Structures are given as C-alpha cells and as structure tokens.
Amino acid sequence: MAEEVILLNFWPSIFGMRTMIALEEKGVKYEYISEEDVIKNKSSLLLQMNPVHKKIPVLIHNGKAICESMIQVQYIDEVWSEKSPLLPSDPYQRAQALFWADFIDKKLCVCGRGTWRAKGEELEANNKEFIDILKILESELGDKPYFGGHKFGFVDIVLIGFYSWFPEYQKFGNFSIELECSKLIAWAERCLEREKSVAKSLPDPEKVIGYVLYLKKLYGIE
Template sequence: MAEVVLLDFWPSPFGMRTRVALAEKGIKYEYKEEDLRNKSPLLLQMNPVHKKIPVLIHNGKPVCESVIQVQYIDEVWHDKSPLLPSDPYQRATARFWADFVDKKIYDLGRKIWTTKGEEQETAKKDFIESLKLLEAELGDKPFFGGDTLGYVDVVFVPFYSWFYAYEKCGNFSIEAECPKLIAWAKRCMEKESVSKSLPDQEKIYDFVLQLKKVFGIE
C-alpha cells in the first residue's frame, strides 16, 4: 500500500476537502474510488465506526472525518503552505467557521434538492442566510484566513461545485445574493490545488438528477 491513500467518492464535498489539502501541500497519494452501495473491505476495516468516506490512510493508519483529515495533513506536512493560523485565537476562529460550514451548508443544500414548495423555500432562505454570514466573515479579504488559501477556504470551497445544482433545483441565483462569496470561490478556483480537486459543476448537477430519480423526487 502507498504511504498515503485516500478512500473517496468523487462527488463528495467532504472528500474534496482532503483532496485540496493534499494538493496544496504537494503530497502524492493513491486515490481509491469507493462504491458506496458496495463498500470495500478496506473501507469497513479502516472506518469501522462510521463506515463512511473519506478515509485518509497514512502509513497504514486511518484518519477519519474530513475536517480532522485537513488538520492532520496540516500538522504532519507543516513545512509547506500552512492552512491553520499560528495564532491560537485566529486558529480557534478558523475552527469555529469550519464547524459552522459543517453544521449548516451540507444539510441546507441537501434540503434544496430533496424538497419542494414551502419546505424548499425555507431551506433556500436559511441557506442564503448562512452564506451571508460567511460572506460577512470573509469581508474584503481575498481568502478567509487573509492573503493565502487557508483552513476555512479548504473546508468550504468544495461546496462551490454543488452551487449550480442547488441553483437549478431551487431556481435561484447565489451570485445575486452573495456576489463577494462567488468572487471568493472563483479566486480559489484559480489555484490548481482547488480546480483539479473539484469536479465540474454540471457533472455534479447530473449526479443530483440521478439521485432525485433514485429517491423518487420530482
């Protein structure tokens, strides 16, 4: 087995975080695509608690949960492209916003494409409110951590690949509501570590349409 292995599933925004962090650090790794309907023995062995991707395997030892993986990558390969700030307060603030992304963005985004009518309208409203809070935290900085791509950017930017699907399913424009946030996402996409780690937005939308059929959501 290679020194660094990533068990992942291509549309997963959580797996994308780990891909971006590894790319930002210039770490070579073996990518193993998982079939989530038929999970590999390796995945079940390496993540017996949650049985979920992504799983980062380093020297045969598993690290589970994407935000923990990003922190681990930053600590192990600390000599290049630091992601978390060195100041304890700034580090705590970055972790707070990463936690906010974790608690809000995925679930609200999912509600946009799995619901309709009043429930969907509420999800869209809550989603935009959450994005506006993140936009306010970004302010006029190029990235959340300042002048360089950092921890919050790595945790949040994968959802940009899902924005088009949310917009199409919810019939709304994120850019109209949060122009600074979209400008930030495009700035992130100028970095090869991000653009090569995130799938095409239309490919994600096609995947969401397939899921809607599977779940019987019209």
C-alpha cells in the same frame, strides 16, 4: 521507508475535495482509490478503515486510518508541517478558523441537501436559510481575499468544495447565488486560480447535477 498515503473517496464528495486540496497544497504524493458505489456497495477496505461511520473520505497514512475531512485536513497540516501551514499559528485566529469550519459543516451541508430533497414551503424555507448562511459567510469574508486574510487556508479549503455544487443548488432550489452573494462568487473564482490544488480537485458542476438527478431517482424524489 517511503511513506504510503492513500485516499478513499468518491468524486462528488465535498468532504473528499477538502482532503485532496490539503494534500495537493502540501505537495503530498498519494494513491487515490475511488469508491464508486458508496450508497449500495461499500468496499471491504472502506468498511475496514472506517468501521464506525462507514463513509468516505478516509485518509490512510502508513496503514493507519484517519476519518472525517476536517480532522484529515488538520492531520495533514500537522504531519507535513514543513510546508506552508493551513491553520493559523495564533491560538485565537486558529479557534476562529475552527469555529467557521464547524459552522459550515453544521449549517451549509444540511441546507444544501434540502435544495434537492425538500418541496413546497419546506423548500422555500430551506432556500431562505441557505442564502442567509451564505450571507453570514460573505460578511465574515468581508473585503479580504481569503477567509484567513491574504493567504489561502483552512476555512477556504473547508468551504470551496461547495462551489462545485452551486449550479445544482440553484437549479433545484430555483435561486441565484451570484445575485445574492457576488463577493462569495468572486472569492470562489480566486480559489480556482489555484490550479494545482483547488481546480484539479473540484469536479465538473454539470456532472454533479447529473449525480443529483440519479439520487433523486434513487430516492423517489420528483
């Protein structure tokens, strides 16, 4: 029996981008179902498959749902293990990759939202923290081509989706990531050379800006 793989996602989602990239890296064929109104009108399928958080992305494999993007990437890595691994096999290196992925989710996501939601002194403090977080990540990257070394892997997948939001962060936060973190920009451009996985999974940054303008209007943020 052929495997059935479905991804419930919404195109601006950094989290969904991770799952798409992991599936593409592994060469997994899947059906993409777009949740176009995840704010106001979630589909019955989404509510059925993710009744706890009621959020995308949701990976459905042979009728069984896997929720949360980092868990999905790990699941994809384990299930389709015959393809090149995304996580290191060495326990210490694996732990380090999971640590940095957790750091990205706990720190960068919050500050990213702050660039368009915060105002005044709060925005200024948010932006400083945001750049500091990027500099910490840039320091961890060092002179390596990718976070895991010479091979594109787990941490790269977790982080690269933010790149499509960089123009939005800069526009509404009024700062330059390229001036502050040029090595990180070079890393992102290297990742985008992976046309069949990264490049095809990331949306047009201008479209992201348009989406954020919609959110600002929706939430009454000027």
